[in-house]
Amino acid sequence: SWDELDDGDGFLELAPVASFPDGATPDGIQDLAGNVDEWVADYYAPSYVEASVVNPKGPDAGDERVVRGGSFAHPRPNLRCAARGHALADERRTWRGFRCAYDAK
Numbered sequence: 001s002w003d004e005l006d007d008g009d010g011f012l013e014l015a016p017v018a019s020f021p022d023g024a025t026p027d028g029i030q031d032l033a034g035n036v037d038e039w040v041a042d043y044y045a046p047s048y049v050e051a052s053v054v055n056p057k058g059p060d061a062g063d064e065r066v067v068r069g070g071s072f073a074h075p076r077p078n079l080r081c082a083a084r085g086h087a088l089a090d091e092r093r094t095w096r097g098f099r100c101a102y103d104a105k
Contacts, residue, residue: 005072013072013094032081033069036097042066044086064088071095 005012011019015035024030042058044066058066064086070078073095087096 011072033079033083035072036095037067037069037071037074037078037083037085039087039096039098040066040068067096068099 009015009020018030020034021030023034025032042065043060043062044064045059045062048056048058065088067085067087068083069081070083073093074083087093
């Protein structure tokens with residue numbers, strides 16, 4: 001079931017970026033799940049090649065894009081950076097943001 005919204009963490013819905021530094025990954029990356037789910041660049045397909053592929057990409061085109069992570073509006077099992085969903089590109093939700101990322105040098 002969907003969790004009820006509460007302000008037990010000090011925020012009813014969205015929290016400011018980096019509000020929970022104790023939740024950072026070992027590499028120091030913050031806010032990968034729990035605040036908003038996030039649009040990523042890939043178009044959505046129900047499956048993708050997984051075997052021995054680093055950073056598999058979606059199809060070259062499509063109607064839907066991939067969203068990753070879980071938000072304040074999702075149940076606990078979805079509160080992880082690897083959670084994968086999909087949505088139409090023009091679909092807007094209060095719990096959805098986007099990831100700004102770049103390739104490491």
